[in-house]
Amino acid sequence: MIxxxxxxxxxxxxxxxxxxxxxxxxxxxxxFLGPNGAGKTTTMRILTCYLPPTDGTARVAGYDVFExxxxxxxxxxxTPETPTLYPDMDVQTFLDFCAKIKGVPARDRKGKIADAxxxxxxxxxRTTLIGRLSKGYRQRVGLAQAILHNPEVLILDEPTAGLxxxxxxxxxxxxxxxxxxxxxxxxxxxxxxxxxxxGRVVIINKGRVVAxxxxxxxTHRLQGAATVxxxxxxxxxxxxxxxxxxxxxxxxxxxxxGVFEIDADAGRDVRADLARLVVAKGLDLLALAQAGMSLExxxxxxxxxxxxxxxxxxxxxxxxxxxxxxxx
Amino acid sequence: MTAxxxxxxxxxxxxxxxxxxPIAYVALCIWALLFGxxxxxxxxxxxxxxxxxxxxxxGGGPKLSLNDWVISGVLHNMAVVALFITPMLTMxxxxxxxxxxxxxxxxxxxxxxxxxxxxxxxxxxxxxxLMIVSGLVNFALLWHYAxxxxxxxxxxxxxxxxxxxxxxxxxxxxxxxxxxxxxxxAGTLTFGLLLGFWILGWMDDPSAGAVxxxxxxxxxxxxxEDLMKGVVALPDVVFYLSFIVFGLFLAHQSVESQRWRA
Numbered sequence: 001m002i003x004x005x006x007x008x009x010x011x012x013x014x015x016x017x018x019x020x021x022x023x024x025x026x027x028x029x030x031x032f033l034g035p036n037g038a039g040k041t042t043t044m045r046i047l048t049c050y051l052p053p054t055d056g057t058a059r060v061a062g063y064d065v066f067e068x069x070x071x072x073x074x075x076x077x078x079t080p081e082t083p084t085l086y087p088d089m090d091v092q093t094f095l096d097f098c099a100k101i102k103g104v105p106a107r108d109r110k111g112k113i114a115d116a117x118x119x120x121x122x123x124x125x126r127t128t129l130i131g132r133l134s135k136g137y138r139q140r141v142g143l144a145q146a147i148l149h150n151p152e153v154l155i156l157d158e159p160t161a162g163l164x165x166x167x168x169x170x171x172x173x174x175x176x177x178x179x180x181x182x183x184x185x186x187x188x189x190x191x192x193x194x195x196x197x198x199g200r201v202v203i204i205n206k207g208r209v210v211a212x213x214x215x216x217x218x219t220h221r222l223q224g225a226a227t228v229x230x231x232x233x234x235x236x237x238x239x240x241x242x243x244x245x246x247x248x249x250x251x252x253x254x255x256x257x258g259v260f261e262i263d264a265d266a267g268r269d270v271r272a273d274l275a276r277l278v279v280a281k282g283l284d285l286l287a288l289a290q291a292g293m294s295l296e297x298x299x300x301x302x303x304x305x306x307x308x309x310x311x312x313x314x315x316x317x318x319x320x321x322x323x324x325x326x327x328x
Numbered sequence: 329m330t331a332x333x334x335x336x337x338x339x340x341x342x343x344x345x346x347x348x349x350p351i352a353y354v355a356l357c358i359w360a361l362l363f364g365x366x367x368x369x370x371x372x373x374x375x376x377x378x379x380x381x382x383x384x385x386x387g388g389g390p391k392l393s394l395n396d397w398v399i400s401g402v403l404h405n406m407a408v409v410a411l412f413i414t415p416m417l418t419m420x421x422x423x424x425x426x427x428x429x430x431x432x433x434x435x436x437x438x439x440x441x442x443x444x445x446x447x448x449x450x451x452x453x454x455x456x457x458l459m460i461v462s463g464l465v466n467f468a469l470l471w472h473y474a475x476x477x478x479x480x481x482x483x484x485x486x487x488x489x490x491x492x493x494x495x496x497x498x499x500x501x502x503x504x505x506x507x508x509x510x511x512x513x514a515g516t517l518t519f520g521l522l523l524g525f526w527i528l529g530w531m532d533d534p535s536a537g538a539v540x541x542x543x544x545x546x547x548x549x550x551x552x553e554d555l556m557k558g559v560v561a562l563p564d565v566v567f568y569l570s571f572i573v574f575g576l577f578l579a580h581q582s583v584e585s586q587r588w589r590a
Binding site: 045048049050051052070073074076078080082084085086087088089093097098100101102103145 | 330333334337338340341344345348349428429430431432433434435436437438439440587
């Protein structure tokens with residue numbers, strides 16, 4: 001649905017986006033992740049035909065953003081980071097105006113607007129002037145405006161910024177529901193958001209793609225070795241060595257009484273063996289969990305280490321590089 | 329078809345803005361007051377002169393014409409008033425969209441730059457036309473009370489001239505508004521340039537050289553004369569229309585170039 005090839009955008013001497021390539025398939029929700037100033041907004045602005053690329057190509061629904069911008073714009077719904085709203089219009093008037101300029105036929109206009117209003121839950125402020133709305137409502141009016149013409153592609157720049165926790169949950173649920181029917185690209189620097197809503201993540205830093213995968217795979221790959229956290233009550237002195245003797249276990253750490261961290265070979269699940277051993281020793285098993293590297297750690301790892309030293313394709317899972325190089 | 333619908337949606341939006349804020353009311357009010365004021369002064373003078381002419385021992389010269397004296401006189405003055413008021417109507421057209429960031433909404437909607445520019449131009453021109461119409465109420469009195477009512481044709485061409493010259497002001501103001509995100513800057517630039525174009529006309533001197541003549545012909549108000557007299561002077565109409573098209577063309581180039589320069 002979206003094909004981005006070697007996209008580059010320079011502002012004068014400054015390179016905002018540097019050879020970015022990625023694809024988004026139909027119905028997919030892609031998370032676009034990166035620290036502030038990484039080039040997320042610029043990439044999105046290119047995808048929505050607001051800015052032309054300096055180099056490279058981007059195609060949305062088969063149309064080139066540079067050659068056929070009108071076709072692209074017809075198929076894209078977009079909310080920028082700060083929603084672009086007219087403060088002196090009320091919500092209803094604003095959505096009516098948007099429906100008109102987005103080419104929603106007159107007979108469908110009422111229904112489409114009602115639909116968008118209902119989905120984004122802004123029914124209670126329909127007649128309020130946008131200038132008087134709170135940030136959360138403005139954000140949702142922006143979202144309503146984006147989904148109004150039922151576009152094939154939705155491009156959402158930080159759609160949950162400024163919302164309260166309840167609204168964030170509702171908005172995420174809405175975005176999830178929109179996936180499938182729509183193709184969604186959403187940018188954020190909030191990591192849990194990505195693992196919660198997105199099927200795939202593109203991590204971008206300093207204008208370059210540093211990783212691209214599903215949130216689970218990213219976690220898995222960067223883990224190197226799988227780490228299992230084990231909590232027991234009543235421990236024998238011999239437990240640590242017994243754990244170490246289980247096939248597939250590489251190392252056992254014992255950070256504090258009752259807690260063990262066990263590194264296993266990659267791809268090998270030792271949890272069942274661990275549980276059996278603890279129970280066989282007559283001890284109480286309190287907790288047993290795969291302690292994967294969280295997306296947060298991956299993100300920090302990818303965006304704080306030197307990008308140049310590490311090839312952009314972090315896909316071959318740099319072994320055990322995970323913990324050592326994190327500088328933050 | 330879609331182009332028309334888009335343009336009309338944009339015109340409607342501009343009107344909502346004009347009438348949702350004090351802009352339209354202030355502009356209409358000032359315009360109507362000045363129109364009425366000029367009308368009052370001119371008609372007083374006309375009456376005094378008519379009486380004097382009638383009382384002179386030679387039985388009065390040629391009859392004073394309401395068209396020449398009152399209608400043309402007031403419309404001429406209003407062209408100058410328009411020069412002062414139209415920058416207020418145009419300065420926000422693009423500058424405000426840029427400051428508010430809403431230009432991004434328009435730029436990412438399936439609209440062409442031409443549609444956006446035409447929508448804004450026609451929106452401002454529509455308000456200006458409404459201002460002219462509001463002033464015309466004064467002239468209706470002439471038809472009602474004058475013993476020899478004025479001719480309607482010079483009035484029609486005069487109004488057309490006023491509309492065209494205002495269109496030029498608006499097109500230039502629109503272009504200025506695309507250049508900046510600051511309304512004051514846009515307004516001041518427009519105002520300065522319009523004054524410049526007005527002053528160019530003062531160079532009009534039959535004894536001057538060809539170059540001076542040519543420059544003088546660029547003066548926006550010099551082309552009003554014939555139209556105000558009731559002559560449908562095609563060269564003047566073409567001049568005004570070209571000026572408008574050129575102004576809108578520059579605005580178009582400016583809007584497009586912003587996408588390039590970024």
